[in-house]
Amino acid sequence: MKLSTIILAAGEGTRMKSDLPKVLHAVNGKPMLRYAIDAACAAGSQRTVVVIGNGAEKVREVIGNSVEFVVQEKRLGTGHAVLTAASTFSGQDGLILVITGDMPLLTAGTLKSLVNKQLENNGPMTMTTVYSRDPRGFGRIIRGEDGGVLAIVEEAQANPEQLKINELNVSAYCFNAEWLWQAIKKVKVSPKGEYYLTDVVEIAVNEGKHVSALVLDDEEETIGINNRVQLAQAEEIIRRRTNQAYMLAGVTMINPDTVYIEEGVKIGRDTVLLPNTFLSGKTVIGEKCEIGPNTIIRDSTIGNHCHLLASVIEGAIVEDEVGMGPFCHLRKGAHLGRGVHMGNFGEVKDSHLAAGVKMGHFSYIGNATIGENVNIGAGTITCNYDGVHKHPTEIGADTFIGSDTMLVAPLKIGKGAKTGAGSVVTHDVADHEVVVGVPARPLKKKES
Numbered sequence: 001m002k003l004s005t006i007i008l009a010a011g012e013g014t015r016m017k018s019d020l021p022k023v024l025h026a027v028n029g030k031p032m033l034r035y036a037i038d039a040a041c042a043a044g045s046q047r048t049v050v051v052i053g054n055g056a057e058k059v060r061e062v063i064g065n066s067v068e069f070v071v072q073e074k075r076l077g078t079g080h081a082v083l084t085a086a087s088t089f090s091g092q093d094g095l096i097l098v099i100t101g102d103m104p105l106l107t108a109g110t111l112k113s114l115v116n117k118q119l120e121n122n123g124p125m126t127m128t129t130v131y132s133r134d135p136r137g138f139g140r141i142i143r144g145e146d147g148g149v150l151a152i153v154e155e156a157q158a159n160p161e162q163l164k165i166n167e168l169n170v171s172a173y174c175f176n177a178e179w180l181w182q183a184i185k186k187v188k189v190s191p192k193g194e195y196y197l198t199d200v201v202e203i204a205v206n207e208g209k210h211v212s213a214l215v216l217d218d219e220e221e222t223i224g225i226n227n228r229v230q231l232a233q234a235e236e237i238i239r240r241r242t243n244q245a246y247m248l249a250g251v252t253m254i255n256p257d258t259v260y261i262e263e264g265v266k267i268g269r270d271t272v273l274l275p276n277t278f279l280s281g282k283t284v285i286g287e288k289c290e291i292g293p294n295t296i297i298r299d300s301t302i303g304n305h306c307h308l309l310a311s312v313i314e315g316a317i318v319e320d321e322v323g324m325g326p327f328c329h330l331r332k333g334a335h336l337g338r339g340v341h342m343g344n345f346g347e348v349k350d351s352h353l354a355a356g357v358k359m360g361h362f363s364y365i366g367n368a369t370i371g372e373n374v375n376i377g378a379g380t381i382t383c384n385y386d387g388v389h390k391h392p393t394e395i396g397a398d399t400f401i402g403s404d405t406m407l408v409a410p411l412k413i414g415k416g417a418k419t420g421a422g423s424v425v426t427h428d429v430a431d432h433e434v435v436v437g438v439p440a441r442p443l444k445k446k447e448s
Contacts, residue, residue, distance in 0.1 A: 003096075003097065003115060006049050007050045009036075009102075012075070013054065022226075028238040028239050028263060031063070036101050040108075041108075043111035049069070050101065052072070072084045077197075078194075093177050093178050100172075102224050105222070110172070118176075125180070125212070126214060127211065127213050128173070132168055140153045152198040242263060243256040254274050258275040259276075259277050268287030271285055271290070277294075289307070290307045290308070292310070294326075295310060295311050296311075299315050301316075301317045307323045307324070308325060312329045314332060318340075319355075322342075327345045331349035337357065338356070341359065343361030346360075346363050346365075350390075354374075354397070357374045357375075362378055367393065374399045377404070378404070380405045381405075392411075399413055405421070408424065
């Protein structure tokens with residue numbers, strides 16, 4: 001059975017009070033529309049068509065070509081949106097899921113259950129409902145004696161008795177495609193000048209067909225996002241789900257409510273995440289690490305047995321057994337080899353520190369290649385920028401860089417060399433040479 005999905009994502013989202021289209025607002029680092037797309041795909045949808053309107057070009061740009069887009073030029077309601085998409089399904093049979101782009105909490109498991117219930121249904125459609133004491137403006141479900149759905153009454157049109165009904169429309173549907181394309185053309189304009197998809201229930205009932213309903217147990221799945229308060233609620237729920245999945249996979253969180261992990265981050269077993277840790281982007285963390293507290297890691301790869309305290313790591317590679325912090329900053333292109341230690345307030349950018357390097361506090365290393373087992377004294381600076389260009393610094397293995405050394409690039413310092421504290425090194429230093437002073441000169445050996 002072929003399964004396709006229509007995602008309704010053309011709304012103005014005026015209550016968000018934002019220049020950004022509503023469906024592009026991020027929930028735990030991912031546009032809320034992407035959650036609907038991913039859920040449909042995971043539920044087995046072979047084709048996804050997204051109906052867009054407000055900010056259409058921006059939506060295309062962010063989402064990319066993983067789905068098909070149809071533009072609803074005039075926003076005349078949900079029924080009109082489905083009718084707009086219908087032309088792209090000419091002659092296609094099977095089942096059609098219809099969901100909205102502003103319900104990121106609706107899971108693939110629920111969509112699979114919805115599809116399975118429709119496969120068992122002799123009628124043309126199955127919808128989702130939930131029992132709730134908080135109607136949130138949802139339509140009320142009217143059921144017949146046989147338990148089938150007779151109608152959906154929108155809250156604005158409901159009478160006092162209907163408003164007491166606590167079974168609500170969740171706005172996720174599964175249709176027989178052939179029937180849907182005929183029924184959607186029969187939807188009549190409402191007093192508000194819009195065409196409601198919910199009217200197809202009445203059309204089915206009038207044709208003597210059974211409308212089935214899947215009642216959701218988890219009310220959280222039904223939260224739609226119309227304002228920033230609901231956006232924050234969805235963020236909290238998604239983050240809780242995410243953290244639970246990592247903990248069940250072997251990651252320890254001292255206080256899960258204060259750990260923020262975007263979907264897609266990979267974390268090894270027995271790693272401990274301390275409070276106020278933020279992991280985002282294409283981040284991979286190895287096993288048996290201790291991260292945090294107060295650590296931000298973005299688009300970086302961290303090895304095993306690392307201890308990263310109160311630091312910021314962006315676009316960097318950190319190999320096994322590295323210790324950092326507190327208050328270190330790895331910027332794009334930083335690469336710390338095995339066993340590197342960085343003292344507090346150190347910063348590295350576009351540089352490779354080989355295995356065993358010890359980098360003292362208050363130091364900056366930029367555009368540099370540092371050999372194995374180099375000692376970088378506190379306050380060392382690579383002066384790599386001349387106001388126009390950035391220049392490289394190379395330091396050989398087993399070199400000792402004294403505290404407060406200024407390394408004026410371009411510069412090469414040989415293996416086993418040493419610089420005196422407070423030196424300003426402006427010329428290359430040979431292997432095993434000792435330089436001191438401002439500017440640094442070779443240290444003369446005392447005559448015996």
